[in-house]
Amino acid sequence: MQIKSDKKNLFIGIMSGTSSDGLDVVLCSIDDNQIKIIDSISQSYSRKLQMEIIELNSPSIDELNKSKILGNKIANISIKLIEKLLLNNHLDPSSIKAIGFHGPTIRHVPKDFYSLQIGNEFLLASRTKIKTVSNFRNMDIASNGEGAPLIPLFHKYLLHTKNIKKGVFVNIGGFSNISIINNSSIRGYDLGPGNVFMDIWINKIKKRKYDKNGSWAKSGTVSDDLLRRLLNDSFFKKKPPKSTGRDYFNLDWLNKFNLNDFKPEDVQRTFLELSTILILREIEKLKGLKDIFICGGGANNTYLMDELSKRCRINIRSTEYLGIKPELIEPAGFAWLGCQSINNNKLNYKAITGAIKDNVLGVVVHP
Ligand SMILES: Nc1ncnc2c1ncn2[C@@H]1O[C@H](COP(=O)(O)OP(=O)(O)O)[C@@H](O)[C@H]1O
Ligand SMILES: [Mg+2]
Known part of the structure; x- marks a missing residue:
């Protein structure tokens, strides 16, 4: 057959x-x-x-x-x-x-x-x-x-399958990472916290796994003082290649900021603002790009997506536009990496991870 x-x-x-x-x-x-x-x-x-x-x-x-x-x-x-x-x-x-x-x-x-x-x-x-x-x-x-991020080469392949030469992907998982594809060149690196602080905080205060659609964050106000101190971390100033995770950005890291001095919803709103700004700042640096594709669970946070769309001068789209739901990009990426591995394909991550x-x-x- x-x-x-x-x-x-x-x-x-x-x-x-x-x-x-x-x-x-x-x-x-x-x-x-x-x-x-x-x-x-x-x-x-x-x-x-x-x-x-x-x-x-x-x-x-x-x-x-x-x-x-x-x-x-x-x-x-x-x-x-x-x-x-x-x-x-x-x-x-x-x-x-x-x-x-x-x-x-x-x-x-x-x-x-x-x-x-x-x-x-x-x-x-x-x-x-x-x-x-x-x-x-x-x-x-x-x-x-x-050793991270590894997903940018899959993002590049994905654009290739659609005959698109240029594009930016932002994956908003626990941490956010960006892939910048411009014809044959590619860059990619971790941006810092995506959902992780919002998850940690709602878990601590409300015993919930995540802030559905960012509605708790939406009820608060950004604290400029807290935001400025959060953004002062050296990771955000470091040049790529760079990667991060819970080893660094965790509850211990957050405990430095006396979060209990603020209204809990203002802390949550400020964390959403931090994730938003980390993404917008990178996008601001890019020229000649038409589309930004968002993937990862953060793409389902409607308030975060609204804030990004409102404040970004370039089209923000879900990867759904390319035919793959945002939460499936990473598992599809690891299927693709598995495929590369069993075919003994050597992959070039020099401009991404610094290998x-x-x-x-x-x-x-x-x-
Ligand atoms: N509807 C939603 N509203 C707000 N946040 C969401 C929603 N759906 C998913 N998320 C966020 O996305 C996270 C999961 O994203 P995911 O891409 O799986 O991250 P990771 O790769 O780190 O596991 C959840 O922990 C949650 O913070
Ligand atoms: Mg997940």
């Missing part, structure tokens, strides 16, 4: 980002000139599991064992989602070329030559019977790169 063309070159991408909000899984077909999302499935983590992952970002007793047990939990959730996805699409595991798996980052310390994501790629490969690629960041770091050479990224586990 002939396989239908959209059932060829099938890959699965799994992403669980720094927000630790849940797992996004996509099934897609990938070739040199086209990516097609066939199906997707997402699962939110319980607040308890989210807290357990976030706590692992700081040193604690028995953390080695905890990270392995939690990694297994995440692998087991992923396995169930993959089984469902295959069943819903009447697919056999043998029709999937590979899984690109990115578990939650619990440490990202390029200066000490490591980045640590949890998950269990051996369980994934063994149980799903699908080749599994993981650990995408450490070869880049070994080449003196930041000194091209590398095949990821470690492949065979079932």
Whole structure:
């Protein structure tokens, strides 16, 4: 029987980002000139599991064992989602070329030559019977790169599939990162906090996972004084390549700012303002661009998107315009990176992470 063309070159991408909000899984077909999302499935983590992952970002007793047990939990959730996805699409595991798996980052310390994501790629490969690629960041770091962001090359590929030569992507996850594509040149780097402070704050004050549509932030007023002090951090002044995460921007970092002196909703509004300004500032520097594509969960924060659109002189669009929902860009990106890995394609991240050479990224586990 002939396989239908959209059932060829099938890959699965799994992403669980720094927000630790849940797992996004996509099934897609990938070739040199086209990516097609066939199906997707997402699962939110319980607040308890989210807290357990976030706590692992700081040193604690028995953390080695905890990270392995939690990694297994995440692998087991992923396995169930993959089984469902295959069943819903009447697919056999043998029709999937590979899984690109990115578990939650619990440490990202390029200066000490490591980045640590949890998950269990051996369980994934063994149980799903699908080749599994993981650990995408450490070869880049070994080449003196930041190990992040890795998604810009996928953004570039995405524009290529649509025959678009220039464009900017801003991914608003726990942290925000930007990709600037101008014909064959590409730059990309982390901007700093995206949703992470808004999530931490609403979690602390209201025990909620996130500020839906930014409505709590909207009820507050920006504190210019707090904003100025937040923006004074050296990371925001540093030139790229640069990457960051919860190792640096976390509750300890926030505790320096006496947040209890402010109305809680004003703090939330100021955090939204910080995320907005970090993005707008970069966009202001760019010339000759028509479109900015927003992806990541922040694209669903309607208040944040309204503020960005109102204050930006260039069109702000969701990546939906390119045919991929904003929350699926990262999992699709890791499906694509998995595809590059099993094809032994060396990727050039020099202008993004600062790596000194091209590398095949990821470690492949065979079932
Ligand atoms: N409707 C929404 N309103 C406000 N924020 C949202 C909404 N949907 C998602 N988010 C934010 O997006 C985050 C998840 O984004 P995601 O791209 O998955 O980040 P990460 O890659 O860090 O996991 C959530 O933690 C939340 O802060
Ligand atoms: Mg997420």
